[in-house]
Amino acid sequence: MTRYSAWSVFKNGLQGQRNWRRAWRDPEPKREYDTVIIGAGLHGLATAYYLAKNHAARNIAVLEKGWLGGGNAGRNTTIVRSNYMMPGNRGFYEHSLRLWENLSHELNYNVMFSQRAHITLLHTPAARDAAARRYNTMLLTGSDAELWSLKKLKRKIPHLNYDSARFPIIGAAVQRRAGNARHDAAAWGYARAADQLGVDIIQNCEVTGFAREANRVTAVDTSRGRIQARRFGLAVAGSTSQLWAAAELGKLPVETHLLQAFVTEPLKPLLDHVVVFGVGGAHFYISQSDKGGMVFGGDLDWYKSYSQRGNLPAVADAAECATSILPCLARVRLLRHWGGLMDMSMDGSPFICKTPLENLYLNAGWNYGGFKASPASGWYFADLIANARAHPAVENFDLGRFARGVNIDERGAGPDPKLHG
Amino acid sequence: MRINCPFCGLRDHAEFAYGGDGSVRYPPLDAPAADWHDAVFLRANPRGMQTETWQHLHGCRMWLLVERDTATHEIRSVRAAHDGIGAALRGERDGAR
Numbered sequence: 245m246t247r248y249s250a251w252s253v254f255k256n257g258l259q260g261q262r263n264w265r266r267a268w269r270d271p272e273p274k275r276e277y278d279t280v281i282i283g284a285g286l287h288g289l290a291t292a293y294y295l296a297k298n299h300a301a302r303n304i305a306v307l308e309k310g311w312l313g314g315g316n317a318g319r320n321t322t323i324v325r326s327n328y329m330m331p332g333n334r335g336f337y338e339h340s341l342r343l344w345e346n347l348s349h350e351l352n353y354n355v356m357f358s359q360r361a362h363i364t365l366l367h368t369p370a371a372r373d374a375a376a377r378r379y380n381t382m383l384l385t386g387s388d389a390e391l392w393s394l395k396k397l398k399r400k401i402p403h404l405n406y407d408s409a410r411f412p413i414i415g416a417a418v419q420r421r422a423g424n425a426r427h428d429a430a431a432w433g434y435a436r437a438a439d440q441l442g443v444d445i446i447q448n449c450e451v452t453g454f455a456r457e458a459n460r461v462t463a464v465d466t467s468r469g470r471i472q473a474r475r476f477g478l479a480v481a482g483s484t485s486q487l488w489a490a491a492e493l494g495k496l497p498v499e500t501h502l503l504q505a506f507v508t509e510p511l512k513p514l515l516d517h518v519v520v521f522g523v524g525g526a527h528f529y530i531s532q533s534d535k536g537g538m539v540f541g542g543d544l545d546w547y548k549s550y551s552q553r554g555n556l557p558a559v560a561d562a563a564e565c566a567t568s569i570l571p572c573l574a575r576v577r578l579l580r581h582w583g584g585l586m587d588m589s590m591d592g593s594p595f596i597c598k599t600p601l602e603n604l605y606l607n608a609g610w611n612y613g614g615f616k617a618s619p620a621s622g623w624y625f626a627d628l629i630a631n632a633r634a635h636p637a638v639e640n641f642d643l644g645r646f647a648r649g650v651n652i653d654e655r656g657a658g659p660d661p662k663l664h665g
Numbered sequence: 666m667r668i669n670c671p672f673c674g675l676r677d678h679a680e681f682a683y684g685g686d687g688s689v690r691y692p693p694l695d696a697p698a699a700d701w702h703d704a705v706f707l708r709a710n711p712r713g714m715q716t717e718t719w720q721h722l723h724g725c726r727m728w729l730l731v732e733r734d735t736a737t738h739e740i741r742s743v744r745a746a747h748d749g750i751g752a753a754l755r756g757e758r759d760g761a762r
Contacts, residue, residue, distance in 0.1 A: 485712075495703070495707035499686070500712075548710070548715070549738065557677075557679040590706045646706045659705050660685065662685070
């Protein structure tokens with residue numbers, strides 16, 4: 245496989261771009277693999293890559309019901325940050341951010357990771373106190389964090405609504421190392437790198453059932469035939485409950501909810517950072533893509549849904565938030581909007597854990613936060629599958645944590661999945 | 666999506682607040698912790714018809730049980746969450762709880 249470099253771009257440019265080869269193979273599924281990962285989203289692809297890279301695992305397949313990266317990998321707002329505070333989350337997301345920082349080199353694929361800073365607007369003294377606590381925790385645990393005064397914020401982003409906002413802005417909490425990445429590139433980069441290590445990525449291959457023998461899964465039935473394996477990893481956030489039920493494992497602490505996101509027509513450079521706005525029931529995050537579109541999102545549609553399409557009230561809410569902090573966007577037209585399926589868990593935190601079946605492993609429950617988490621998620625899920633025990637960093641990302649009383653509830657919202665935005 | 670409130674008629678769903686899975690039944694207060702764990706934390710999360718609770722927040726503020734398809738958003742039925750509440754509101758003694 246060709247290694248991408250400045251030289252290869254130059255050479256292929258001179259040759260009329262005729263000599264590029266496909267980035268990954270399109271193999272027929274084999275009857276049997278050592279490890280089968282279900283779901284070729286960011287988490288499944290990253291898992292396959294790190295299994296091959298970190299744990300020298302071979303004979304791996306990733307099964308995907310649609311096309312690679314066509315689920316939530318292509319239905320997000322591409323924000324990468326690690327401003328989490330709870331034990332468990334803090335170290336996990338910091339590890340993920342560090343992996344993002346080197347990901348383009350690691351994968352030999354430009355994921356366009358842009359550390360443009362993640363700026364959370366603050367509107368009340370109480371919010372500033374809470375941010376000081378959170379961002380000091382980050383500083384004390386090996387991350388970067390800053391609190392900006394109103395004066396500094398005005399200098400950095402002069403065109404926010406400082407004059408007539410219902411909730412006046414008083415400052416900001418900032419993580420400079422946070423930012424954006426190109427979502428497709430991350431999926432394609434992991435796919436290509438995994439493929440180079442021998443991983444079979446099999447698209448249009450929907451898992452419809454599990455063949456079980458006592459406490460083990462022996463094979464999965466798919467739309468392209470039965471595939472046997474020694475161990476299986478489930479990374480299908482959004483549809484986890486359905487495959488969980490197909491494996492006859494009962495219920496999960498997860499509900500599937502709908503989250504919409506939006507992009508406007510392209511504009512000249514307007515916003516250099518990721519800006520987050522949340523006060524008085526509003527919840528909104530916005531950045532500008534390299535093509536110029538303003539990419540933004542808000543809350544869930546608030547009701548359970550598997551539809552991958554949203555309703556108008558959530559569109560109106562997000563648009564209202566946009567114009568309340570950036571009034572200059574009022575006349576900008578929406579280009580596209582899309583809906584993704586979120587595995588909303590009971591405490592807003594994910595699962596990377598064993599299951600009641602001894603060779604089936606679970607990666608699920610990513611709520612809103614799956615995009616930024618994908619490198620660390622793949623890293624630790626691969627570690628779990630390779631060693632058949634959870635790494636200490638994810639020991640509380642298991643299904644038993646609620647019974648133990650170890651809820652990792654970053655928002656303090658309680659056991660109601662729709663509130664963990 | 667529009668929801669046919671039995672008290673107010675057909676209204677846009679923006680008037681309503683989503684509650685949650687209407688099939689959840691809480692066990693008796695002295696039930697074992699495992700029963701409470703299952704009721705509070707575990708969900709069937711079906712793709713298809715499910716019964717869920719909605720409150721007509723910007724209307725009559727009544728809690729409703731809505732049968733809705735989570736894949737298509739089709740609503741099959743809407744009824745008051747508490748039996749007999751409609752009759753009670755009309756002042757009919759038999760309906761009172």
